Amino acid sequence: MTKTISIQKLKKRENLMGYLFASPWLLGLIVLGMFPIIASFYISFTNYDMISDPKFIGFRNYEILFTNDGLFWQSLGNTVYHVVIAIPLGIIVGVSLALLLNNKIKGMSIYRTLFYLPNVVSIVAMALLWLWLFQPNFGIINDILDPIYKLFKMEPLRWHQAVETSKITLIIMGLWSAGGSMVIYLAQMQDIPNSLYESAEIDGANWIKKTIYITLPLMTPSIFFNFIMGLIGGFQVFTIAYIMTSGGPSRSTYYYAYYMFDKMIADQAMGMASAMAWILLVIVLIMTMVALRLNKYVVYLGEEA
Amino acid sequence: MKKVFLIVMVLITGFVLASCGGEDTGDKIVIDFWHMSPVGSPSFSGMKAIVNDFNESQDEYFVRGTGFSFWDYWDKINVAIASRTAPDIGLSTIDDVEARAQSGALYNISELIAADTSDAPLELDEFRQSQKDFATFEGDLYAMPFSATTRVLYYNLDMFTEEGLTEADVPTTWDELKTIAKQFDIVEGGQLSRLGFDPTYGNATYHGWLWQNNLDFFDENKLPTLNTQAHVDVLKWIMNFNNDFTRNQLTTFGEGNQLLGINPFASERVAMIVEVDGLYQIIKDAGATFNYGVAPIPIPEGGTRVNWGSGFSLEMYDNGKNETAERDGAFLFYKYLLSKDIQIRLAEVNGWIMSHISAMEDYVEGNAILEKLLAEVNYAVDKVYIPYAPSWHGNDWQPYYNEALSGTMTAEEALAAARANYLQKKQNYDAVNS
Numbered sequence: 079m080t081k082t083i084s085i086q087k088l089k090k091r092e093n094l095m096g097y098l099f100a101s102p103w104l105l106g107l108i109v110l111g112m113f114p115i116i117a118s119f120y121i122s123f124t125n126y127d128m129i130s131d132p133k134f135i136g137f138r139n140y141e142i143l144f145t146n147d148g149l150f151w152q153s154l155g156n157t158v159y160h161v162v163i164a165i166p167l168g169i170i171v172g173v174s175l176a177l178l179l180n181n182k183i184k185g186m187s188i189y190r191t192l193f194y195l196p197n198v199v200s201i202v203a204m205a206l207l208w209l210w211l212f213q214p215n216f217g218i219i220n221d222i223l224d225p226i227y228k229l230f231k232m233e234p235l236r237w238h239q240a241v242e243t244s245k246i247t248l249i250i251m252g253l254w255s256a257g258g259s260m261v262i263y264l265a266q267m268q269d270i271p272n273s274l275y276e277s278a279e280i281d282g283a284n285w286i287k288k289t290i291y292i293t294l295p296l297m298t299p300s301i302f303f304n305f306i307m308g309l310i311g312g313f314q315v316f317t318i319a320y321i322m323t324s325g326g327p328s329r330s331t332y333y334y335a336y337y338m339f340d341k342m343i344a345d346q347a348m349g350m351a352s353a354m355a356w357i358l359l360v361i362v363l364i365m366t367m368v369a370l371r372l373n374k375y376v377v378y379l380g381e382e383a
Numbered sequence: 384m385k386k387v388f389l390i391v392m393v394l395i396t397g398f399v400l401a402s403c404g405g406e407d408t409g410d411k412i413v414i415d416f417w418h419m420s421p422v423g424s425p426s427f428s429g430m431k432a433i434v435n436d437f438n439e440s441q442d443e444y445f446v447r448g449t450g451f452s453f454w455d456y457w458d459k460i461n462v463a464i465a466s467r468t469a470p471d472i473g474l475s476t477i478d479d480v481e482a483r484a485q486s487g488a489l490y491n492i493s494e495l496i497a498a499d500t501s502d503a504p505l506e507l508d509e510f511r512q513s514q515k516d517f518a519t520f521e522g523d524l525y526a527m528p529f530s531a532t533t534r535v536l537y538y539n540l541d542m543f544t545e546e547g548l549t550e551a552d553v554p555t556t557w558d559e560l561k562t563i564a565k566q567f568d569i570v571e572g573g574q575l576s577r578l579g580f581d582p583t584y585g586n587a588t589y590h591g592w593l594w595q596n597n598l599d600f601f602d603e604n605k606l607p608t609l610n611t612q613a614h615v616d617v618l619k620w621i622m623n624f625n626n627d628f629t630r631n632q633l634t635t636f637g638e639g640n641q642l643l644g645i646n647p648f649a650s651e652r653v654a655m656i657v658e659v660d661g662l663y664q665i666i667k668d669a670g671a672t673f674n675y676g677v678a679p680i681p682i683p684e685g686g687t688r689v690n691w692g693s694g695f696s697l698e699m700y701d702n703g704k705n706e707t708a709e710r711d712g713a714f715l716f717y718k719y720l721l722s723k724d725i726q727i728r729l730a731e732v733n734g735w736i737m738s739h740i741s742a743m744e745d746y747v748e749g750n751a752i753l754e755k756l757l758a759e760v761n762y763a764v765d766k767v768y769i770p771y772a773p774s775w776h777g778n779d780w781q782p783y784y785n786e787a788l789s790g791t792m793t794a795e796e797a798l799a800a801a802r803a804n805y806l807q808k809k810q811n812y813d814a815v816n817s
Contacts, residue, residue: 125815128465130486135815142811148804215635216642241791328791329782343458344774345808346482349815 122352128342132349139353150354152329153337156245160333161312164249168308169301171256176263177289190264193257205321208251212237212322238323244330248318259304266300267293298377306366313362334358411445414712415470417460420733421450429732437719444712464488469700471713472720477517477528477696478765479773484520490699493523495714505718509739517765518696526696527721528738530729533660533759534586534690536681540674542567542654553678560655560681561624567654568628575628575636580655582621584647587657587680588691589784590766590776592617595686600776605769607805609798618787618794630790645669660756664734677755679762692763694738697721736760771812772805779804 097104122139124132143150179190196204211219214236220227227234237247274292283291316335319325325332334354342351420430427450434448449470451459456474463469464483475483483489496505505527507515514528538553546566554560564579578584582592590600596617602608625633640647648656649666651673656662657680666675680690697720699713719725726739727746736757737743743760747753769775780801787797 127482127486128461129483129488138815142814146807146811146814148807213638213642215638324781326782326785327789328786332782340774340778344778346773347815 118352118355121349122356124349126348126352127346128348129346135349139350140357143350143353143357149329149332149337153332153334156330156332157313157315157334159245160249160315161309163246164252164312164315165305165308167249167253168256168259169304171253172259172304173263173294173297173301175256175260176267177293179260179264180267190261194261195257196255197258201317202321204254205251205318208254209238209322212247212251214239238331239327241328241330244323244327248315248322248331251318251322259308262300262304263297266297270296295378302369302373302377306369309365309369310362313358313365409445411441411443412708412712414444414446414472414709414716416446416448416716417456417463417470417473418448418450419453419456419474421452421455424450424452426732426734429728433720433725433728433732437716441715444715446716464700467702467704469702471706471709472697472699472717474529474695475526475698477514477526477694479768480518480526480696480698481520481768482770482773483698484525487703488700489525490701490710490714491523492518492525492527492699492717495699495710496524499714499718503718503722505721506723506739509723509741510721511738511740511761513764514692514694514738526698527717529695529697529720530733530735531694531738531743531760531763532692533736533756533763534591534657535660535677535679535756535759536655537585537648537658537662537675537677538655539648539651539653540676542651544674550676553676554655554681555679556681557620557683557686564624564655565627568625570628570632573632575632576652578625578636578647578653580624580653581633582624582657583788584653585656585658585662586691588776589618589621589780591657591680591689591691592621594689594691594764595680595682597685597687599767600780601767601769605767605771606809607802609802609805614798615794618798622787622794648675660736660759661734663752663756667734675752677752677759679759688762690759690763692760692765694763694765695735770816771809775805779808 121132123134123136125135125138126132175193179186179193199207211217214220214234217237219237220234223234235243238244270293274296275288278288278292314335315333316339319331319333319336320339323331325336335358338351338354338358341347341354416434418430420426430448430450434446438445460469460473460475469488480489496507499505510528511531514531515524518524518526518528536553540550543549543552548563548566552563554563560580567577567579568575569577593599593614596613598608598611598613598617600607600609608614636652640650640652643650643652646656646658646662646665647653648658648662649669649671651671663677679688682688697717699710699717701710720729721739723739723742723745726737726742729735730737730743730746736753737746743757747757766776772779783792783797783801783804786792786800787794792800
C-alpha cells in the first residue's frame with residue numbers, strides 16, 4: 079500500500095518537473111502565441127486603424143470581404159491556383175529526388191547535402207537570386223533556352239514579368255527547395271524492410287514495379303505529411319511574390335497573404351486584415367480536415383495482424 | 384573544476400547584466416528621440432553630436448537618440464504609436480499628420496507654443512505655411528515641418544554641350560521637353576543605349592503630371608476624379624512620350640538601368656530626369672564627374688508650376704500616460720531641433736533640405752544646384768491624405784498605372800478601373816466608420 083502511494087507521489091513530482099521544464103516554452107506560447115491569436119480574433123470584429131482604439135462592428139469586416147471586395151476573391155483565386163499546382167509538383171519532385179538519392183553510390187551524402195542546401199538559404203536571398211536568373215533579357219535561363227526559342231521561332235518567355243507565366247515561374251522557383259521534403263521521403267524510404275524488395279526480386283519484379291508496388295505505397299504516410307504541410311504553407315505564400323513581382327504583373331501574383339499584408343500596412347485596416355487571417359485559417363482548417371478524412375483511403379498504415 | 388566553472392559563469396553573467404545598463408542618465412528625465420541615422424550610417428556621428436550638444440547644455444533632461452534606417456523606421460514607429468510606446472519625439476510623414484492628430488496620438492503643438500513663456504520661442508514664421516497647413520488639424524498645429532523635399536528636372540550639361548545646346552535650351556514646356564529629349568536618344572544594334580527623357584523614370588509620378596495640368600486624383604470632397612478626358616490625355620502623354628521605340632526596346636533599356644543598380648541619370652543613361660533633391664547627394668556620394676544642372680519641371684501650356692513635396696514632420700507623441708515632465712523636456716528638444724543653427728547642421732548631416740526657411744537660405748548660399756533646389760521648395764505641394772485609401776498613390780494606383788504602361792489596358796480602362804477601386808474602397812471604409 080505504502081509503495082503504491084509513493085509511486086503515485088513520484089509520478090506527480092515527475093509531472094510537476096516536466097511542466098516546470100516546459101514552462102519557459104509554455105509561457106512563450108501563451109504570451110507570444112495565444113494572446114495575439116485571441117486578440118486577432120477580437121480585432122477581426124472591430125474597425126481598428128492601429129492608432130485609435132478598436133471599435134466593435136460585428137461581422138461587418140467579414141461581410142465586406144465576401145460581398146464587396148473584388149481583390150479578396152482575386153487574391154484568393156491566385157492563391158488556390160498556386161496551391162493546386164505547387165503541391166502536387168512539389169511532391170513529384172521531392173519523391174523523385176528521394177528515389178534518385180536512395181542509392182548506395184559513392185559521395186551520396188554530398189548529393190543529399192547539395193539538394194538540401196537551398197532550404198538553408200534565406201527565402202529573400204533565394205528570391206533575389208532567381209529574379210536575376212529569370213530576368214528575360216539578361217537572365218541565364220533565357221540564355222540557356224535560346225536555342226529552343228530559335229528552333230520553335232518563338233519569343234523568349236518573360237517569366238515572372240508576363241501575366242501568363244508569372245504564377246508558374248514562382249512555382250518553379252519554389253521547387254528549388256523541394257530538398258526539404260526530400261529528406262523526409264528519404265528517411266521513410268530507408269525504413270522500408272529489405273526483405274520486401276528481396277521477395278519481389280525473387281518474383282521477378284524490376285525497379286519500376288518495386289517502386290510502384292512497394293516504395294510508393296509504403297511512403298504514403300510521409301507523402302501525406304508533406305501534402306498537409308504544403309497545403310498550410312501554400313496558402314500563406316507571400317515572400318517570393320513580395321520580392322520578385324510586387325504582386326504583378328496585372329495582380330497575377332497578388333496572393334491572399336499579400337493582400338492581407340496590404341490591408342494592414344497600406345490601408346491601416348487591422349480589423350479587416352485580422353478577419354482575412356481568420357478566413358484563411360478556416361479555409362486551411364477545412365482543407366486539412368478533408369485531407370485527414372481521406373487519410374484512411376490513401377495512406378498505408380500497415381496490415382492488421 | 385566545478386567551482387572554477389561556477390565562478391566563471393557568475394562572472395560572465397555579471398558582465399552581461401552590467402553591460403545592459405546603458406548610458407548613465409543620473410537623475411535626469413529621459414527623453415526618447417527616434418531618427419533615421421542608425422549606427423553605421425554616414426549621418427550617425429553628426430546626429431549623435433547634435434543630440435550630445437543638447438544633453439551637455441541640460442541639467443534636467445537627457446535625450447536618448449535611437450536611429451533606424453529609413454526602410455525600418457516606418458514599421459517601428461507605427462507599431463510604437465499603436466502600442467502606446469512611441470518615443471517622445473520622432474519623425475513621420477507630414478501628409479498624414481491629420482490621421483494621428485485625430486486619434487490622439489500627438490501632442491497639440493499650438494497649445495505647447497501658447498504655454499511657452501521662455502525667451503526662445505519656436506520661430507513659426509520661419510516655416511512655410513503650405514507645409515504647416517498639412518500639420519494642422521482642426522485649426523491647431525499637431526506637428527511641425529522638419530524637412531522639405533522637392534522634385535526638379537535634372538539635366539546632364541555635358542550631353543547638352545555635345546548636342547550644341549546650352550543651359551538656355553533647358554526645356555520649360557512639355558513641347559520643348561519632347562523636342563529636346565528626342566535629340567539625346569541613341570539606338571545601337573537595335574537596342575537603346577541612351578534616352579533623352581521618360582516621364583515615368585526617377586521620381587516623376589502621374590499625380591505630379593496631373594497637378595501641372597491643374598488636375599488631381601480627388602476632388603475637394605476626397606472623391607476620386609480620374610474620369611475626365613483631361614486625365615486620359617495626361618496618361619496618354621506619358622504612355623506615348625517614347626512611342627518611337629518598341630516596348631521591348633524600352634523594357635530592355637529599363638532593365639539595364641535596374642541591373643546597374645544606380646540611378647539612370649547618375650549612370651549617364653538618360654539626359655534628363657525628374658528626381659528628388661536627394662539625387663544631388665547620391666551623385667555627390669557616387670563621385671560622378673559629369674556636369675549637370677537642375678531646373679523646374681517643364682509644364683504644359685496653361686499649366687501650373689508645381690512639384691510633389693513629401694517632407695518629414697517632427698512630432699511629439701502622447702502615449703496617454705500624463706508624462707508632463709517628459710512632455711516639457713521633449714518640447715525643449717523639439718524647439719532645439721527646429722532652431723536655425725541646428726537645422727543647418729541637420730542639412731549638413733543628412734543631405735536633406737530642411738524646412739527652416741532662413742536656415743536653408745544660408746546653407747545653400749554659393750551652391751548653384753542647392754540654390755535652385757531650394758527655390759523649387761516654394762512650389763512643392765504635399766499629396767492629400769485620403770482616409771479610405773492612405774496609399775492611394777502607391778498600392779492602389781500602381782497596378783493600374785503599370786497595366787496602362789505595359790499596354791495590357793488602355794488609358795481609359797486603367798483610369799476607370801482605378802476609379803472603381805477607389806470608390807469600392809470608400810464604400811467599404813464608410814461602412815465600417817459610420
